[in-house]
Amino acid sequence: MPFKVNKDLRHRIPRQRHRVTNWAAYEAGLRARGSLTVWFTEDATEGWRAAPRTTRGGQPSYSGLAIATALTLRALFHLALRQTEGLIASILQLLGLDLAVPDHTTLSRRAETLEV
Numbered sequence: 001m002p003f004k005v006n007k008d009l010r011h012r013i014p015r016q017r018h019r020v021t022n023w024a025a026y027e028a029g030l031r032a033r034g035s036l037t038v039w040f041t042e043d044a045t046e047g048w049r050a051a052p053r054t055t056r057g058g059q060p061s062y063s064g065l066a067i068a069t070a071l072t073l074r075a076l077f078h079l080a081l082r083q084t085e086g087l088i089a090s091i092l093q094l095l096g097l098d099l100a101v102p103d104h105t106t107l108s109r110r111a112e113t114l115e116v
Helices: 023-034 042-046 065-077 080-094 104-113
Strands: none
Touching: 042 080, 065 080, 065 104
């Protein structure tokens, strides 16, 4: 019989070893896994904009903190740069903060020179 030929090579799902006895806490924990909580402190909102440059060249719009925050969220959720831009925009909108969102080209350029 062909289905029995590779019987030893098939992966089986092991039986659950522990029984769940506290279903309410278990389900609450599963629901909490999908929760997203983001806090922006006053220091973070004040430090979002970059300080004026004293040397020649264009003035940066976003501080290293803003770029590092965006790149951290990008790495955390495995997003592309444009998706990261949208995520930051939606988070700032939900929090009611009037801060500019770094675009994907700024994130890409500043990621190369950002010291973490």
